[in-house]
Amino acid sequence: MENDEERRKPGRPRDATVDDAIMDAVVDLLTEFGFRGLTIDAVAHRAGVGKATIYRRWSSKEALVLDAWMACYPVEAVPDTGSLTGDLIAHSRQFRDAVTTGVFGRVLPQMVAAARVNEDLAEVFRRLVAERRARVRVALDRAVERGELSAGVDLELVQDLLIGPLFYRTLMSGEPSSDELIAEVVAIVLAGVLSTAG
Amino acid sequence: MENDEERRKPGRPRDATVDDAIMDAVVDLLTEFGFRGLTIDAVAHRAGVGKATIYRRWSSKEALVLDAWMACYPVEAVPDTGSLTGDLIAHSRQFRDAVTTGVFGRVLPQMVAAARVNEDLAEVFRRLVAERRARVRVALDRAVERGELSAGVDLELVQDLLIGPLFYRTLMSGEPSSDELIAEVVAIVLAGVLSTAG
Amino acid sequence: MENDEERRKPGRPRDATVDDAIMDAVVDLLTEFGFRGLTIDAVAHRAGVGKATIYRRWSSKEALVLDAWMACYPVEAVPDTGSLTGDLIAHSRQFRDAVTTGVFGRVLPQMVAAARVNEDLAEVFRRLVAERRARVRVALDRAVERGELSAGVDLELVQDLLIGPLFYRTLMSGEPSSDELIAEVVAIVLAGVLSTAG
Amino acid sequence: MENDEERRKPGRPRDATVDDAIMDAVVDLLTEFGFRGLTIDAVAHRAGVGKATIYRRWSSKEALVLDAWMACYPVEAVPDTGSLTGDLIAHSRQFRDAVTTGVFGRVLPQMVAAARVNEDLAEVFRRLVAERRARVRVALDRAVERGELSAGVDLELVQDLLIGPLFYRTLMSGEPSSDELIAEVVAIVLAGVLSTAG
DNA sequence: CGTTAAGCGAGACGGTACGTCGTGTCTTTGT
DNA sequence: ACAAAGACACGACGTACCGTCTCGCTTAACG
Numbered sequence A, B, C, D: 001m002e003n004d005e006e007r008r009k010p011g012r013p014r015d016a017t018v019d020d021a022i023m024d025a026v027v028d029l030l031t032e033f034g035f036r037g038l039t040i041d042a043v044a045h046r047a048g049v050g051k052a053t054i055y056r057r058w059s060s061k062e063a064l065v066l067d068a069w070m071a072c073y074p075v076e077a078v079p080d081t082g083s084l085t086g087d088l089i090a091h092s093r094q095f096r097d098a099v100t101t102g103v104f105g106r107v108l109p110q111m112v113a114a115a116r117v118n119e120d121l122a123e124v125f126r127r128l129v130a131e132r133r134a135r136v137r138v139a140l141d142r143a144v145e146r147g148e149l150s151a152g153v154d155l156e157l158v159q160d161l162l163i164g165p166l167f168y169r170t171l172m173s174g175e176p177s178s179d180e181l182i183a184e185v186v187a188i189v190l191a192g193v194l195s196t197a198g
Numbered sequence E: 001c002g003t004t005a006a007g008c009g010a011g012a013c014g015g016t017a018c019g020t021c022g023t024g025t026c027t028t029t030g031t
Numbered sequence F: 001a002c003a004a005a006g007a008c009a010c011g012a013c014g015t016a017c018c019g020t021c022t023c024g025c026t027t028a029a030c031g
Helices: A016-033 A040-047 A051-057 A061-070 A084-100 A102-117 A119-146 A155-173 A179-197 B016-033 B040-047 B051-057 B061-070 B084-100 B102-117 B119-146 B155-173 B179-197 C016-033 C040-047 C051-057 C061-070 C084-100 C102-117 C119-146 C155-173 C179-197 D016-033 D040-047 D051-057 D061-070 D084-100 D102-117 D119-146 D155-173 D179-197
Strands: none
Touching: A016 A040, A016 A051, A016 A061, A016 A102, A040 A051, A040 A061, A061 A102, A061 A119, A084 A102, A084 A119, A084 A155, A084 A179, A102 A119, A102 A155, A102 B102, A102 B155, A119 A155, A119 B155, A155 A179, A155 B102, A155 B119, A155 B155, A155 B179, A179 B155, A179 B179, B016 B040, B016 B051, B016 B061, B016 B102, B040 B051, B040 B061, B061 B102, B061 B119, B084 B102, B084 B119, B084 B155, B084 B179, B102 B119, B102 B155, B119 B155, B155 B179, C016 C040, C016 C051, C016 C061, C016 C102, C040 C051, C040 C061, C061 C102, C061 C119, C084 C102, C084 C119, C084 C155, C084 C179, C102 C119, C102 C155, C102 D102, C102 D155, C119 C155, C119 D155, C155 C179, C155 D102, C155 D119, C155 D155, C155 D179, C179 D155, C179 D179, D016 D040, D016 D051, D016 D061, D016 D102, D040 D051, D040 D061, D061 D102, D061 D119, D084 D102, D084 D119, D084 D155, D084 D179, D102 D119, D102 D155, D119 D155, D155 D179
């Protein structure tokens, strides 16, 4: 068996306040200059920290930014509105807002690009996606239980159908996704799923 | 009256063969080293060209790569298979292949990210999207004429619903989109659209 | 025998006014930015001339500047004051002024340096020196005739002894050479030469 | 009370061996390619050093080369031969050799030119000259003590008279200065100084 | 209570790429 | 054939970051 507490390493322990200072600095600089304009030197200076201290904790600029960026993701539970349509609309709006506004939305494309190149990031990235989908899954499972969806429906595909268009509009065509549009998407997808499954 | 062609600028005109050499070099290096591994020096050397000649034509690495990258986009007409379902499946496969394979797919995330930062790139980017959508629009209009779709359907939204999920799976969740999945997406979206419009 | 007039070359003859425009531009830019700050592009632009036109006439930046610079050298005859001392003092002052003031003095060190590297320039440079020395030689010969100097004196060495110190002070120690100093130098050198020759 | 040595600056101290490596590289490249052919990149590569490391220490190519070049100046004490004539001949030969041969002589004109443009260099330059003159001054003072020179003689002017001609011949007329010529210069100058002072 | 080992801010280090500038040549159209 | 204009290949420039490496110092736990 392991030690009661895992064995304390010798030497001075890491200063936890430093992590926060670094994270804050990254978010600040990300807001101000974006991903491309962010430099490790600037982070170190803004956080009042040596560069080595940063590299001791993160292996690269991408990993550092990913951490700070994920902390900006607004993790909200998918609300239980009573109807599947209501739940999905609520969540779609959350997603749209997260992807459109603030630091998170601003940096998203860069992180997608970085994840394509770096497998470590890709892994973390996949976890972020999976975590969000699991929360939506809860609402879908609820709907199955209520009989709003038949058991044979591919619930993962439903998520792709709902989120995909919003994601695409934001990144590719650059057009906004209004509340009305979201409602329409939800309506069409649910109608399609129901009539197809039957 | 104006001159037949607008007045020739004085001085030595730009050498058009140089543009091609540069474009080819960019595609080669993009294939070999990806976006991050591509350097202007390497492009210049590979193309047998001075760096200044590149900067005379493109203002940044992103603009340069965007040009070369767009030339890799396989512009195929959406085939007329006789049925809307068949047309949309065919086009969805084209899109999936373009986005998944080759230089185009490899560099896509980087270009999306670059477009977010640089408005010039965003503009060019939007044109690429619009051009593709116009081709799909032809197939959708055909379907309306045939009576497969009622006139009230938002044809642009249909495109978002079809392409969005594929785009999302490729960039976010990283999962492949099989032919079966594409068929399912097309079926669900069409069913949803039809039952909702009625 | 040659043609009465030497054979006219075919094609458009060179425009002589262009040479003047270039020379003027070089002197202007030399005055403003010095040798290091002068660029061929700037000369061409200031003179309203193509770069090729410059290179058609001068083989390099150094040659171009040398020409313009030599045109600034104030060629004055060594005055005949009646006494050797007077002649040498007068000429020494001319030399000091040329070397200290104006474009000529300012660019002199750069031309010395350029001549060290480029043999063509060195040759032209030597001619400039020889031409000046020949003029002084006239005054010295006059003095020999008058009996102020005995025939055995090495007149070339006398020139080195007179000019050398002024040249050295200007370029190396950076100290000015006053009229009094010049008078002293002339006095000492003449006294030395006379007492040694005797 | 102050610290024995002034307080150590924070951060990693500069590596002194790097300075030496750079200086050596500069001398090598100067010997091989001259001032014009020397590039900062080449120095960095030859010294196994980053370019930034060079620019951290020297502000320009001129300043860098000046430092390396001054280290090549053969500082020899003016020998005490017993007679002023002997001392001055010995020193004049040293000067001629320094100015004529090796890296020092080769680069001298460029440094003179650079010093004319850059005041920082000019300052360092003046110190080099002053240092050399101080050593000659010792020999001249010795002569005054011995009674070879009367106290009224301007010893600085004597230096100009001796060195100037050699300097002038090297840089301007390009003619060599033989041992015989040096002997003659020394003889004439001393004779002139003595007969004038009396 | 002093030793030890790691953390810390600071900043120098070897590199790599950048985007600009200058050189000397070449290629247009117009004289 | 010469001229202005300006594109061209080349190559050096000086800057900016990267990620690593010393420095001198602090900060705990262990002996």
